[in-house]
Amino acid sequence: MSLKIPGALPLLFLAACSQIPAKSDVKADKPVEKARAGQSKLPSQDLTGPMLFDFLLGETALQRGDTEIAIRTYLKLAKTTRDPRVAQRATEIALQARQPVPALEAAQIWAELDPNSVGARQTLAALLVNFDRLDEARPHLEKLLASAGDNIDEAFMQLNSLLVRNTNKNTTFELVKQLAQPYPKLPEAHFAVSQAAWFAERFDIALTEMKRALALRPEWEIAAIYQGRILARNSNASALEFFEDYLEDYPKANDTRITYARLLLSEKNYSKAREQFQQLLEENPNNADVAVAVGLLSMELQEYDQAESNFKRALELGYRDPGMVRFYLGGINEKTRQIDTAMDWYRSVTSGSQYIPAQIKYAILLSRIGKMNEGLQHLHSLPVTNDQQTAQLIIAEAQLLREAGGYQKAFELLSSGLKKLPDYPELLYDRALAAEKIGKSDIMEQDLRKLIQLRPDHAHAYNALGYGLAEHSNRLPEALELIEKAIKLSPNDPYIMDSLGWVHYRMGNLNQGLSYLKQAFGLTPDPEIAAHLGEVLWVQGTKEEATEVWQSALKNHPDNEVLLSTMKKFMK
Structure with missing residues (x-):
């Protein structure tokens, strides 16, 4: 990876050299001494020839x-100069290069040389957590919290995001509880413990701690929303009851009402969900955030006219991220097959x-209307x-x-x-998916196993590997084990359910x-899921039902290769 540093080389050289203060016999004025009070003591270091060479x-x-x-x-240089600024520079370079081992070594030097630096402690703590060295991270986290002052609330809210990469969730929970x-x-603090307990699957503790957080700050919406989500794990009815009671006490809690409406949608209680939409709009007619939220909820209901109306209203009200709203409007028109209008909306996203x-969507739609070269040119023109x-x-x-059938070219591009x-x-x-398409199942497996190593919580990596093994080998028990791991990570994913059913x-x-x-x-009428479902129905003898499933999918996906080949295989 190239780490581009702006400016000409002589300027870089001078900037690097300036990081080491030259030795001087001139005493600083008292105001300067006062200004430096509280800062880490910087070394008085001669700028030697070897150092200059190393900087260069x-x-x-x-x-x-x-x-x-x-x-x-x-x-x-960090070790020889003992300058915290150089240690910081070493840390930053290693982090940008995704080299955690030297980054940790540099961060340890940085924190040692500048013990009052919040940045040094945060960086060192995060790296120690990533290396599962929580005992070593703990004193740094304690000092960060102790020094947070009036920002202690924010520090606790950021704590779990710092610890989330650690795979030992029980140890993480114990650490957060101690902190x-x-x-x-x-x-x-109770909110942080609740979150850590949730990640460690200690759900009773998660609920207890969130209740304590809400008792200390009853109007705190985020705690109310999380308490509802914890309750919903066991019973949507309990969560709905909680939200109803909370909204009686805090009727202006818009985010809670939106969460409540979403839960009603998941329960298919559409009439009550619409009541919540209506109340949100009536009470907040000039609130762009509410207009966007109701637009998104309307999209979930597939009420695209209502969604479009609310998104356009959000633009009129000056929503803070107009590009996002325009992107949603493009999506609505794409779903309703207003392709030209969709392309106009995507093209209008300029920042x-x-x-x-949005520009990727625009290029894809160009390709789908027969202008693939223009689509590729558009992608190549985009600044990154x-x-x-x-x-x-x-x-x-x-x-x-x-999509144009160029599987080999796609594989080569991704390899590059x-x-x-x-x-x-x-x-x-x-x-990995491209490799599977051109018969390189060994590369598919290699890439997916590497991905699982990098991201052990990547449900679709387990799913793709399991499905690939099922399709291209006799390793069906191993395939089943992988897909079962995927479904645990993402229980309601229809594509993983499809793989599980297929295996x-x-x-x-x-x-x-x-x-x-x-x-x-039932979750998504995908053509490949339809192909699999139809095949199982056919093999079981319910051929009429199988044909209905295939024909219904064929109406919306007349060119799907998997669906067509499956139908051809059985409907001879």
Whole structure:
């Protein structure tokens, strides 16, 4: 990965050199001494020839994209200069290069040299957590909390996001509980313990702690929403009752009402959900946030006219992220097959978080109306500012190639992308799928196993690997185990249910297979799920029902290869 440092090399050299204060016999004026009070003592260090050479070497290596030399050089400088600014620089370079081991070493030096630096402690604590060294992270976290002052509430709210990457959730829970112990009257401390308990699957404790948080701060909506979600794990009825009671006491709690409406939708209580929409709109006619929220809820109900009306109203009211709203409007028109209008909305997104996704959608629609070359040109013309956007555009181009039948070209493009971004999860996942399409099941398995190693909570990686093994080998028990892991991570995912049903069918468990496939098809009438469901129904002898499933899917997906080949196989 190339870490570009702006400016000419001489300026880089001077900037690097300026980080080490030259030795001087001139005494500082008292005002300067006062200004430096409380700061870490910086070393009085001669700028030697070897140091100058190392600074030049490190910066030149960065310019050339040789992060290994840059990291090694700056680590050496941090140790020799004992300057916290150099240690910070070494840490940042290692983190940008995704090299956690040298980053940890550099961060330890940085925190040692600048013990009052919040940034140093935060970085070191996060790295120690990622290495599962929670005992070592604890004193740093305690000091961060103790020094937070009036921001202690925010510090606790950020605590679990800092710890979330640690895979040992029980140990993490115990750590958070210990960190919160000195703050029994702080609602955010109880909130943090509740979240950690939830991740550790200690649901009773999660509920108890969230109740304590809400008791200390009854009007706190986020705590109310989380309490409802915890209750919903066991009983939607309990959660609905809780939300109803809470909204009686706090009728202006818009976010809670939106969450309540979503839960009503999941229970298919559409009339009551609409009442909540109406109340939100009546009480907040000029609130752009409410207009967007109701628009999203209307989309879930597939009431696209209502959704479109609310999104347009949000734009009139000056919603803070107009690009996002325009993106949603593009999506509505795409779903209602108003392709030209959808393209206009996507094209109108000129900035913001949805800029690249909107332009990708525009390019895909260009391709689907027979203008693939224009779509590719549009993707190539887009400016990128980070690795994520680079990966998004590579994946989008690969999608266009796949949709045109260019599986080999898509595979080659993704392989090229992985040379630039070797551990990028989305690229690994997409190349695995492309590899499967061209018969490279070994690369598919290799990429998905690497992805699982990088992201052990990636449900679709387990699912894709399990499905791939079921399709291209006789390793059905292993495939089943992988897909069962996926369904635990994402219990309501219809595509994982489809895989689970399909593997059970392949193993001869027809009734179990049929049950999962019916659930999956009920959640989303995907053509490939329809193909699988129809096949199981046909094999079981209910050929008329199988034909109905296939024909209904064929109306909306007349060109789906899997569906067509399955129908051809049985309906001879």
